[in-house]
Amino acid sequence: MGPVKVALNEGEKYVFCTCGKSKDSIFCDGAHKGCDFKPQVFTVEQSKDYHLCSCKESSNLPFCDGSHSK
Secondary structure, rough: OOOOOEEOOOOOEEEEEEOOOOOOEEEEEOOOOOOOOOOEOOOOOEEEEEEOOOOOOOOOOEEEOOHOOO
């Protein structure tokens, strides 16, 4: 799975899915209930398009660092 390009807004709070069970595998929808994964709350400092990690292997979650291609 490659990165997912999303437009994010400065200062807005987002909740990143770390378990991969959410419907879109990017934003938490509560599908992690009953597992050990906890969603990651984050904000961005600039409104623009970002590439978020869908493989959950990035060392810079929630952002893609190219780990999916290794």
